[in-house]
Amino acid sequence: MTATFTIHFEMAETDVAWWAETADVERLSVAAPTLMGLRRLIDEAVTSHLGRDTEVVLILSSDGEDTGTAAERTPDAVPPPRGADLTNAFLTTLAAA
């Protein structure tokens, strides 16, 4: 079995939060201040609800603030000989004093 989670990033006034949603586990809501913390909570929740053999798929939502870090490709763009394909990114500056 596979449990697929969509991961979201939310910005509050002084902090940020990661949270995840899934259609594969009923009434499961997971949130944490760091992405690694969220991944640990998801693993624990999946093990608890669905068993250790469940495969976990994590998909980062792209609903965060766009800061222009995503690579833009046009039909005429030549694939770079080196580099990466950044499919999702959201980077936010907080609390500039």
Place this chain on the structure above:
Amino acid sequence: MRIATAILCDFAEVRDGLLFVLAGGVNRVFRQTLPAPLSCCLAVLVEVDAAQLAVPHELRADLVGPQGQNLAQVRGGFQVGPSPITDPGEGMLIPVALDLRNVGIQDFGWHRFVLSLDDEAEPDIRFKVALPPQAGQPQGTGSGRRPN
């Protein structure tokens, strides 16, 4: 996974999967008066192993001032999709450009960006905010100055 490169620069952007850096290697920011905007970007290349490509990762950058105060926090996530140009088992370089030009600088002295990937600390990036050199004073070369 690690930060392969992190450079303070005048400007950075990601285009076609590559990191474009303008005037990189800034380690002095000269300001006549404070507070003032930082007017810099942070260009980062993250090296991700093939086994870690499929899961989301978190990049953090905290700007810490001379008295240890937190001036800005950058939090973000990235996830890498399959690429038609990489070999099986090959990792990737993820380019990230952090626009920090509007971050406020409060004090003269040494500042540092505290970087981390998935809660693992990476080497700091340090720079000094200072008064502009006096007119006629030798300025040397290659010291990564940002004059305005």
